[in-house]
Amino acid sequence: MSLLELRKLNKHFGGLHVTNAVDLTLEPGEIHCLIGPNGAGKSTLFRLILGEHHPGSGEILFAGENITALKSFARIHRGLSVKFQVPGVFKGLSVRQNLEIALQSRHRGAELEAEIGRLLGFLGLESEQAQTAGNLSHGQKQWLEIGMAISLKPRLLLLDEPTAGMSPEETRMTGEMVQRLNADGMTVLAIEHDMAFVRQVAQRVTVLHLGQVFAQGSIDEIVADERVAAIYLGQAHA
Amino acid sequence: MTGFFSLFRRLEGPQTVGRGRAFWGLFAIVLAVALAYPLFSDGYTVGNTVYFFVWVFIALSLCLIWGYGGSLSFGQTAFFGIAGYGYGVLTLNFGAAYGFTLVAFVAAVAIAALFAVLLGYFMFFGRIAGVFLGIVTLAVTLMLERFMAQTAGPEWHIGAARLNGFNGMSAMPPLTIPWPGEPIVLFADVGLYYFVLGLLVFVYLALRILMNSSFGNVIVAIRENPERAEMLGYDVRKYQLITFVIGAALAGISGVLYTAWGQYITPSSMGMTAAALPLIWVAVGGRSDLTSTVVGTLVVLAAFQALTIYGSQYALVFMGVLLVLTVLIAPNGLVLGAMNWLGRLAARLTQRAG
Ligand SMILES: Nc1ncnc2c1ncn2[C@@H]1O[C@H](COP(=O)(O)OP(=O)(O)OP(=O)(O)O)[C@@H](O)[C@H]1O
Numbered sequence: 222m223s224l225l226e227l228r229k230l231n232k233h234f235g236g237l238h239v240t241n242a243v244d245l246t247l248e249p250g251e252i253h254c255l256i257g258p259n260g261a262g263k264s265t266l267f268r269l270i271l272g273e274h275h276p277g278s279g280e281i282l283f284a285g286e287n288i289t290a291l292k293s294f295a296r297i298h299r300g301l302s303v304k305f306q307v308p309g310v311f312k313g314l315s316v317r318q319n320l321e322i323a324l325q326s327r328h329r330g331a332e333l334e335a336e337i338g339r340l341l342g343f344l345g346l347e348s349e350q351a352q353t354a355g356n357l358s359h360g361q362k363q364w365l366e367i368g369m370a371i372s373l374k375p376r377l378l379l380l381d382e383p384t385a386g387m388s389p390e391e392t393r394m395t396g397e398m399v400q401r402l403n404a405d406g407m408t409v410l411a412i413e414h415d416m417a418f419v420r421q422v423a424q425r426v427t428v429l430h431l432g433q434v435f436a437q438g439s440i441d442e443i444v445a446d447e448r449v450a451a452i453y454l455g456q457a458h459a
Numbered sequence: 460m461t462g463f464f465s466l467f468r469r470l471e472g473p474q475t476v477g478r479g480r481a482f483w484g485l486f487a488i489v490l491a492v493a494l495a496y497p498l499f500s501d502g503y504t505v506g507n508t509v510y511f512f513v514w515v516f517i518a519l520s521l522c523l524i525w526g527y528g529g530s531l532s533f534g535q536t537a538f539f540g541i542a543g544y545g546y547g548v549l550t551l552n553f554g555a556a557y558g559f560t561l562v563a564f565v566a567a568v569a570i571a572a573l574f575a576v577l578l579g580y581f582m583f584f585g586r587i588a589g590v591f592l593g594i595v596t597l598a599v600t601l602m603l604e605r606f607m608a609q610t611a612g613p614e615w616h617i618g619a620a621r622l623n624g625f626n627g628m629s630a631m632p633p634l635t636i637p638w639p640g641e642p643i644v645l646f647a648d649v650g651l652y653y654f655v656l657g658l659l660v661f662v663y664l665a666l667r668i669l670m671n672s673s674f675g676n677v678i679v680a681i682r683e684n685p686e687r688a689e690m691l692g693y694d695v696r697k698y699q700l701i702t703f704v705i706g707a708a709l710a711g712i713s714g715v716l717y718t719a720w721g722q723y724i725t726p727s728s729m730g731m732t733a734a735a736l737p738l739i740w741v742a743v744g745g746r747s748d749l750t751s752t753v754v755g756t757l758v759v760l761a762a763f764q765a766l767t768i769y770g771s772q773y774a775l776v777f778m779g780v781l782l783v784l785t786v787l788i789a790p791n792g793l794v795l796g797a798m799n800w801l802g803r804l805a806a807r808l809t810q811r812a813g
């Protein structure tokens with residue numbers, strides 16, 4: 222059984238057809254990258270999967286269950302987790318408290334403290350733990366939010382441009398982290414503009430253009446596809 | 460047993476200013492002074508001091524909903540009024556015997572909380588947030604004021620209790636504690652003082668524990684970023700509703716105590732001025748901290764009353780100036796700003812000593 226199945230998802234914002242009959246299937250254990258020009262509807266597709274937006278028509282199946290009508294928090298309980306495009310950390314709270322809030326529903330007491338410490342180490346944020354999250358650098362905020370997202374131990378992790386604002390070195394480290402999580406059984410769907418990252422991690426790639434699935438295949442097939450190159454070039458000229 | 464002790468550990472935490480021996484030592488001294496104070500004062504002055512204490516609960520309700528939760532409610536006076544009138548109606552009908560005033564206290568607060576469940580459900584699940592939440596809650600309290608103001612006619616009564624329109628309801632019995640021999644009637648002097656002081660200390664400590672618990676974590680998380688909180692699996696609307704209902708109950712406690720204190724309540728207790736004042740106390744003190752809210756409310760109320768002697772127009776101007784100063788100097792509150800400054804100073808001193 223596939224882990225996530227999107228069936229003919231349609232979403233309009235006024236006259237704008239943001240996602241147009243999108244079909245997408247994720248198999249358990251894969252790393253799937255979603256690419257496409259700015260405004261293609263990638264982030265909107267995430268918000269549909271998460272229940273922040275509701276599709277005009279179509280269905281969302283997660284592990285065989287129809288979750289189209291579920292509230293967002295209930296979808297998280299089913300095993301979804303997300304890192305948003307714009308880092309969504311709790312800016313006014315300390316780094317430590319950010320992680321505590323993410324972890325407190327699964328751990329208590331000494332176990333919670335240990336888990337926070339472990340995650341701080343994993344993210345390389347030990348020396349920043351008392352710092353207010355709003356004062357972190359953009360890259361550190363990204364890491365913190367990724368840390369909060371993975372702390373839920375989701376079955377499917379959604380990453381919206383996880384490496385934006387990161388150095389090539391940090392990008393590579395993020396890629397390795399994603400691969401490590403994947404090796405432990407986590408399925409990953411990542412939106413990314415950074416082709417080095419896509420090449421590093423993606424087992425399958427879907428191209429979204431004007432709200433439609435434009436192409437799908439391995440990274441080599443996608444890169445070789447002249448039609449895909451044309452939409453990116455077309456955008457660059459526009 | 461360990462659960463019990465871990466409760467006490469929650470008295471300190473990231474959501475409340477003040478920790479360690481210095482803070483709790485000061486707390487003990489202030490409490491001792493407050494306990495001894497009636498011995499060195501007369502009944503009238505003590506009764507007047509209780510009046511200040513009465514308002515702290517509604518200030519704490521706003522601290523919880525607005526300061527911690529991030530939802531600005533402009534209508535906490537609605538719950539104040541409902542509980543106040545509720546206490547009046549219940550006690551005017553059933554009297555004060557057999558400790559009934561205490562039952563009426565709890566019941567009136569429960570009615571206010573129940574009303575908050577309905578209003579809160581409509582608002583939070585109808586996704587009314589931000590400035591609209593302020594508008595809706597203000598509209599509710601003003602509507603209640605208007606409604607009660609037109610109940611002057613004799614047809615407006617609940618059992619034996621006449622609502623009395625703009626003049627308000629009066630002559631309800633004070634809080635009365637049943638006692639073998641003779642019941643203790645808490646008139647607005649020493650008796651009521653100790654009762655309210657005890658309640659205040661209990662509520663203050665209980666809220667400290669609540670806000671430093673995992674529940675409090677979720678509440679401030681929602682203030683900081685509701686979307687992220689939801690995406691960590693928290694049912695944001697449910698948490699907002701619970702906070703709103705707890706806040707309503709706190710405002711209701713103020714309402715009952717006020718009614719029992721003066722043995723009267725009028726519709727203007729739900730009017731525009733009444734609704735705006737708690738906002739000023741809480742903003743000036745420091746809305747995102749319990750201690751700052753308590754201290755700020757008491758100081759502003761005392762200053763307000765001291766100035767009223769020279770004319771209430773000066774007192775209102777003073778409030779305005781205070782609010783402007785707060786916004787300019789310490790947007791998070793004057794008391795909170797001062798406490799943080801003291802904390803940093805103490806840290807620097809201990810560092811130098813150590
Ligand atoms: N809440 C909204 N209301 C109206 N229009 C929206 C809304 N959210 C997104 N859009 C529009 O929908 C289109 C798709 O937006 P979306 O954010 O999904 O694109 P994207 O593929 O993630 O782009 P990017 O690569 O720039 O992040 C854009 O034209 C955007 O302006």
Ligand SMILES: [Mg+2]
Pocket residue numbers: 263264265306381
């Ligand atoms: Mg996007």
